[in-house]
Amino acid sequence: MSDAFFDAPEIPDDLFECAIHLRNNIIGLTTDGGSDVEYKLARSKLMGDPASKRLLPDFVRFSNDAASVRAALSGVASGAGSWALRRNHVNETFKPILIFLEAGGSAADATITDGITVYDAPAVQTFWAKALERRATDPEGAVTAASTLLEEVCKHIIEDSGGEWSDKWNIPKLYAEASKLLNLAPSQHQEEVFKTILGNCQSVVQSIGSLRNKGGDAHAGGRLRVPFKPRHAALTVNLAGSMALFLIETWQAKGK
Known part of the structure; x- marks a missing residue:
């Protein structure tokens, strides 16, 4: 078994917790933090659930990796002080899926x-x-x-x-x-x-x-x-x- 398997980060099994994990990771990506691997794993898990997939923000559904996410969010705001605007955008666009999953929808x-x-x-x-x-x-x-x-x-x-x-x-x-x-x-x-x-x-x-x-x-x-x-x-x-x-x-x- 490859070392990559053992090095892979753990993604929450619960879809609600997975969505929170993905949201927080994306917020990290807006400041050159976050993890490309964790983004891909969490996104893949949520995309595999039909109900969750349709409620994911468009920029997540159409972004396969961290670079694509950063590019999409740069269109929301860029320059000095833009981090707060991008963070708010991420939080707002994740509300539908978090509301749905938390309620066991x-x-x-x-x-x-x-x-x-x-x-x-x-x-x-x-x-x-x-x-x-x-x-x-x-x-x-x-x-x-x-x-x-x-x-x-x-x-x-x-x-x-x-x-x-x-x-x-x-x-x-x-x-x-x-x-x-x-x-x-x-x-x-x-x-x-x-x-x-x-x-x-x-x-x-x-x-x-x-x-x-x-x-x-x-x-x-x-x-x-x-x-x-x-x-x-x-x-x-x-x-x-x-x-x-x-x-x-x-x-x-x-x-x-």
């Missing part, structure tokens, strides 16, 4: 995370991350985050369309306004099948808002408080994420 989580990340709205990304992080350990917090995620998406779409929303509007009202702007309101369609599907989407959003009021951690529930289980939170988060992605993708398609 599924392929569906990866698809939603990918779509939400593309939408330039930090608040939306924050609440999706909170929903994923909390669904197994803090069901009530996850339901609240899922509900707030939908609120944020609707508010952003209304604002991006040149409209305004009121602080008094609840989730059903926000969704009703956003859906009209996206031509997703049941009343805007004639085909019965589309009216039914879009009406069910409306019901899902309304129900998620009601769940938050019943058992989320946004309000005190008193004796009538509903104790959520992780499976309830998982269902709510998955539905909210799917609806958020549907709204975002419809908005993006509308702008093309």
Whole structure:
């Protein structure tokens, strides 16, 4: 067996830890530190997992070695004081995969995370991350985050369309306004099948808002408080994420 085998650095088996290792190594590469061998090994491990591969930053997916990474990051910033900008860029672009892996995400989580990340709205990304992080350990917090995620998406779409929303509007009202702007309101369609599907989407959003009021951690529930289980939170988060992605993708398609 070759000496190279024994000299090869150890890369974490856990994908989340591997992603952190890769991120930190890349930050080192931006200052002429880091390791080309470790970069290749960690990158190869994550590229071998389909869900992780799609969430890796583009500059990682298309850079086979340390030299390619340095070249890609030099395009982000160069010159005096540029190290901090490159480091921030690395940290920001690694957030989607770290959020996904830390939450023990599924392929569906990866698809939603990918779509939400593309939408330039930090608040939306924050609440999706909170929903994923909390669904197994803090069901009530996850339901609240899922509900707030939908609120944020609707508010952003209304604002991006040149409209305004009121602080008094609840989730059903926000969704009703956003859906009209996206031509997703049941009343805007004639085909019965589309009216039914879009009406069910409306019901899902309304129900998620009601769940938050019943058992989320946004309000005190008193004796009538509903104790959520992780499976309830998982269902709510998955539905909210799917609806958020549907709204975002419809908005993006509308702008093309």
